[in-house]
Amino acid sequence: MxxxxxxxxxxxVLEKKKLIQNLELIDCVQKRAEIRIILALKGFAMFSAFPIVKKYLQGTTASSLFEARLAREEFGGELHLYCPVYQENEFQELIQEATHISFNSLRQWEQFKEKILLNQVSSGLRINPEYSPVKQEIYNPSSPLSRLGIRAEKLGDKLPEGIEGLHCHNLCESNSQALARTLEQIEALFGHHLRQIKWLNLGGGHLITSKSYDIDHLIQVITSFKTRYPHLDIYMEPGSAVAWETxxxxxxxxxxxxxxxxxxxxxxxxxxxxxxxxxxxxxxxxxxxxxxxxxxxxxxxxxxxxxxxxxxxxxxxxxxxxxxxxxxxxxxxxxIHYTMVKxxxxxxxxxxxxxxxxxxxxxxxxxxxxxxxxxxxxx
Ligand SMILES: Cc1ncc(COP(=O)(O)O)c(C=O)c1O
The missing domain is CATH 2.40.37.10 (Lyase, Ornithine Decarboxylase; Chain A, domain 1)
Structure with missing residues (x-):
């Protein structure tokens, strides 16, 4: 004691045993569902614990230049980037060693696509599924006037050439029912694009490590989705779930x-x-x-x-x-989550x-x- x-x-005070328990559960989910789960640094960036986290998760997602740098220095593996807006003066440094990047608007994709194609970073667009179970406006990325994610009507029938993925983040401390509803919404609004892409990132907000989370339902939802889109690599990028109650x-x-x-x-x-x-x-x-x-x-x-x-x-x-x-x-x-980082x-x-x-x-x-x-x- x-x-x-x-x-x-x-x-x-991080309790190592609890972190390992969470990571083992998350690892079990990624293996059973055949998806990849990466760490959202915005929620948990205590890098002295990364040697433990790295044993289970294959990479990170960064939402700024400094997070990306921390990921390169302390984590390695896949590096996904999503920033609500990219800045010309730091873009080249930001994308070093990045494997995936998601853009929040078509204008930003146009602005940076040449640099991206030269650097061979797999590119995606963040979509707005027009659904979120989150009641607090401050944590709801899918509100009608949200600045986060492209709405279906803006995308048209065909994705721009060079786009290989879609990214969706609309959950916060949510359950598997909310994930199921999100996937239904993605299929309804963006289904025609899913055939054109290689990966789908389902963002964070999946509270997999909470005692009340129905893991079997999550596996069932993902597995059924994958039978319809077997060509897709599916990612989740939780922050909270990794360090939940640790x-x-x-x-x-x-x-x-x-x-x-x-x-x-x-x-x-x-x-x-x-x-x-x-x-x-x-x-x-x-x-x-x-x-x-x-x-x-x-x-x-x-x-x-x-x-x-x-x-x-x-x-x-x-x-x-x-x-x-x-x-x-x-x-x-x-x-431990969303404290030290904030x-x-x-x-x-x-x-x-x-x-x-x-x-x-x-x-x-x-x-x-x-x-x-x-x-x-x-x-
Ligand atoms: C784009 C994106 N990905 C992942 C996350 C991590 O979410 P959570 O810590 O709730 O799992 C967030 C949180 O705001 C986010 O904005």
Missing amino acids: TDYSKIPSPCY GVLRATVLDLIETSGPIIAMLDVSFTAHMPDCLEMPYKPCIRGAREPKEAEPKYRMGGLTCLAGDFMGMGDYYFETPLQVGDTILFEDM TSMFNGIKHPAIGIVGSDGSFKLVREFDYEDYKGRLS
């Missing part, structure tokens, strides 16, 4: 503020800077050992350490069996350290951040 109170605070953000209670309502635990972490999805989505993260308070029970509210008035968990309070004290350890669950140093607060708990429970500190990291981003 790992003693989290001995780990530096604050700290993102570790915690370890924090400490620094102060307790009494109000007429809940007691507010002031922590050494911030929601806006270290757990931004809690405010963006928004959602209430689980805390290890805590639960929903009942009517008459003492309630604790979690507060961040920046000056932002909204830097607290407003989605609901917590109950702890033992009353909280200054110095107590708080473990926010499932804080953090900021707003307010000049310290960035959490990054560490790994090995399969034997021992802790290894991978990285700590200091004043120079803060200053280095400013001028």
Whole structure:
């Protein structure tokens, strides 16, 4: 058992065993469905864990020059690119060692196609399937005025010469039913193009590693689709599913503020800077050992350490069996995907350290951040 109170605070702590469990499941899916699953770096880019991830996944997808560079330096294998818009001044560097690239518009394909054909990167177009199960607008790429993906009516009957693939990303923490519906939509709107291409990338948002995901249904959906399009290489590029529930953000209670309502635990972490999805989505993260308070029970509210008035968990309070004290350890669950990649140093607060708990429970500190990291981003 790992003693989290001995780990530096604050700290993102990846639990290696859980990452391996996820990867084994994902690997099993890619083998059974005969598809390729690659890692979306935008969701998980903790490169000290890449030696483990590489054993299971054949490549990555990058959505910027820096992600592409990280992929080349630390991952290798297939490198897929999709950026909502490409920039002339970095394009040549971006496509180095890329195997696949998807364009968000026909104009951008026209702009860059010569460079692409010279460099022999297999090219695709991102399509908009005009369906998404995602309710939060901020995470819905298929809304009527979305800037992401080409709509069917814009594509016409024939794909431009040189286009070998289609890319579709419309899911977020979704299930296999949403995937089935997506494939129906792709066939209905883009079916005539599927004969002309070599690969179809089904994007991310497949929450394969969640306990409630129906893997057998996914395999059945893909297998049935493949019988109709056996010539297609099918890709999925999840981020969340790879690092889903693989570790915690370890924090400490620094102060307790009494109000007429809940007691507010002031922590050494911030929601806006270290757990931004809690405010963006928004959602209430689980805390290890805590639960929903009942009517008459003492309630604790979690507060961040920046000056932002909204830097607290407003989605609901917590109950702890033992009353909280200054110095107590708080473990926010499932804080490995979309956290380290999204953090900021707003307010000049310290960035959490990054560490790994090995399969034997021992802790290894991978990285700590200091004043120079803060200053280095400013001028
Ligand atoms: C194009 C694309 N691919 C893959 C992903 C990864 O999605 P997820 O982390 O939800 O699996 C995203 C997330 O926004 C995306 O925009």
